[in-house]
Amino acid sequence: MDSYRPNRKIEGAYDQSVAAVCLNGTFVGKTSEGVTAFRGIPFASPPVGKLRWKEPVPVVASDGVYEACVNGPSPIQTKLESERASQYFQSEDCLYLNVWTADGYAGQKRCVMVFIHGGAYGWGGTADPLYDGHNFVKAHPEIVLVTIAYRVGIAGFIDFSNVPGGEAYATSGNLGLLDQICALQYVQGNIHAFGGDPTKVTIFGESAGGGSVSLLPLIPEAKGLFSRVIAESGSVALTYSRKECLGLTRRLLKETKARRMEDLLALTTEQLQTVNEKLNDYNNFPERDGIVLPEDLYAAYERGDAQPVEMLLGTNADELRYWILDVGGVAKYRILSNVMLNSAMRTISREDRKRVEAFLMIQPGDGLQDRPWQITELFNELLFRLPAIRQGQTHALNGNPVYMYYWRYPSSVPDLGACHAVELAYVFNNLQETIYSGEGINAELAARVQQMWVNFATTGDPSLPGLRWETYSREARKTMILDEKPYLKINLHETGRRLLYPLTDYRFNGNPEMLSSEVKPTVLKAAAAAAGAGTLALVLWLALRKKGET
Template sequence: MRPTLIARALVAVAALGLGLAQPAAAEPHGSGDPALVRTDKGAVRGTVTQDYREFQGIPYAAPPVGPLRWASPRPTQPWRDTRAATRPGNGCAQIELHPYLHSESEDCLYLNVTTPRRAEHRRLPVLVFFHGGGFSAGSSHETLPTELAARGDVVAVTVNYRLGALGFLAHPALDGGEARQRSGNFGLEDQQEALRWVRRNAAAFGGDPGNVTISGQWSGGKAVCVQMTSPSAAGLFHKVITMSNPCTLHTVPRGDGSPDPEPLGLPRSRAAAERHGLALAADVGCADPATAAACLRAVPAMDLLKKAPFLTFTPVYGGGGVLPVDPLTAFETGRFHKVPVLLGTNRDAYRTSDAYLELWGYPKLTPEGYVLRVRNFVGAANAERVLARYPLRDYQNIPSLAWSALATDALLSRPQSDTAALFARHVPTYAYEFADRDAPWYGDLALPSFPTGAYQDAELQYLFTTVYFAGRAFTPAQRALSNTMIDYVSRFAHRGDPNGRGLPHWPSANRDAALAQVLEPGAVRPGNFRVGHSYDFWRSIDY
């Protein structure tokens, strides 16, 4: 069994501009055949069901292979005959990691479009989803938005983008030439190219190119955040949804609990990224600066990825390019695209970490181990205060539950609340907390020794059909919560406000930044997120 990259990030805690010129837009098809759509590069034939239409494996850019490895995305070639769009395209190359689908292909810049059954000649909102996986794993067809499109009356697009070292390698030898905006952010450039494809082609599928929401979960959520600060993304989207990765989240502890100056899974400075790139180049035998570019392009993709440290090759800021400044600085100074925001986290996110440790064969966390973790994380001077705030007796005397509550509050809930407050000063903002403590666990993994609660990833199955939760079933109350969440998301995509007839009222963070909509079966309601996650307490702790 191999770990998820998301779990690796959580276990680290537990162990403590391109131009905007547009080609001619695709025209809505006039054949009367709902399975046939003509894009700007040629016609595609998808699958039609009673409730939705699905078009899979549509190329949005040329294959980034050979000399185009570490190149900015290039236009795909048109096709003459109707292209079958009934199967997904290749996922982008990645090592084999549960639960993500393994791929060794660099020919991977494909997207999928799902619409309601009757979408022709309409102008529905478009919701684009960027998958998670720590910028190192995942693919567009692992999260299928069929119910979201059909029930929500939206055009949903899921996107592949280059991953790991193939998507985020920064190296001086790769700057310039084929890299139009410096090296290091090819995966982000892919996302922007997909959004340009949406702008040109949305109308052909019944979508409105003037009403595009970008969304993502975990690293996909972080991608949404950094796109908000990228000058070359201007005008490509009109609303954002970021799940399980607050935009002001900036650090996670190292294995010994101390803060990491180069945290895994988060954006890196160009100086740090180039150190990582030079080290990887040397490790694969491409240390000579004069020949490094050609040498690196000759290394087989999987040889390269197997030597690339997990969660290290992530978006790069500074020195010009796609992210000219640190996204945190951009947010703090108001230099980001001002669009409505919906954001949230999961109540028990960090239970995933100890669950995976048990599944890998590590012993259960002991009371003594819990105390040691807390001391490593907050330091000896703060440990007694923190242990008094999170005593084992309040968590069924299960150390993993106490640690999860502590880590979730300190490392996700605090930046979640800070992010909501920051955005609320500038744009319409809505915050949520996913709180189903009986959420089904991963489909092919045994349960750990403790309740998994509203763990990291759990919310995905309420919005998408996913490979991660195959075989799991909802209770009637959970199905009702899923419908409510789809209704909220789709109404936000329609008009930048999740509220609507028949839904529990969701107050905006502009009214009160401490409020978040609690998403719990049978009890969807506003709640004071800061009180529920000891926000003021963690503001008083220097860690």
């Protein structure tokens, strides 16, 4: 997007009917069909120059008047065809948010929903049209919708604490999360200008966004910034220990030939983007550093350290089929899924192998034709559903209401099934966005799901008239099946859960210790090349990659 033009300061008259007076200025939006959109509002000082890799700095007070018509830049990231926000204009100056609010917002106290985008903590941004809030707020004018950006990849998740001169960068492994907190603090101080109630904030996110909203309740600085959480296809599982994160830091130093922090700070944005493209292979996950995040996240939930927020979370039936699009079709996905399984089986214990084999035995289908889908189901459970269950039930044990869902309604795109991200078009009421869901979106299901999310945000109970959604607990595993006709199910996939639940302890989060010394990334890359994949399949990267080696 070479023609990108940022919002400008307004000198002279402006339309006060579409203006919001905030701490850092008055922002003038645009109205369409009864919804006013404010795009590109800065919520922090630009993290550039001396602020690169530093914790976000709050905005400076201003009495200026500014346009709020253009989305802020995407964070710097590798450009991928499947990540539309990566095709948008990129900049290190990326800490902006968007707000959609219905007419008559002045003086109102509407519930607020703040969305955090996904992208494996290495991609994404608010510019993706899938996250446009117009249609959602048009259908649900009682909600003020906010989407926020945060630093991703090596700009937002890399540990410099061991780099000479990096002592002042102790929290750099979790800057993206701190950006999110800064955005939520801005919402607390300014959302009243858009008709929102700062005491009624729900955070929701998908994929890495779902992981983010699962992590934020564990961070003391986020206390009081929200009262409800919706985690779609994300949990605390996909995180790294400090030791694991330092492997990426070593790769960065090697690639840039930097020896000290000052060498890294001297890199231009263009150089940083080039390095990010070489290093960003799903390596940048939040760090269990013992500073921003606890070293054991599950234990923290079990102890009751998380904020006592109400939580709605769930996963999709065919999460990993999403990456059929990324690797270029079923034939290539078939090869990679088998490589993934075979490599994993070589690197886990005999007892774990028995559990995996027993799980595969009970999956439907027979023969080579069905093997990729059986493997997909295995890693759906290990990477997505079971971590969500563990997180949800431990949160419930401490007396917090938890609601669990399982999205089963499939995409109309061949072979994708109920893949990762398939629900987003339904949730945002963007039925024209068919990249994952395909043509012919079920409008009735979309209306039901939106109302469930809105009911939860406004009342804490996602039930619908005639469809009671009961809470989830270890004693009563009640899960809402989101299909053409949603229904409540008790003990969903219970046999598989019992078999694999002991494996939900970070060993399938991309942990480099999963790989024995003889299984090098070069072997995995060769397998991907044999499959003809342009990039490594996520299932391969997440489960089988060993950081710090080439």
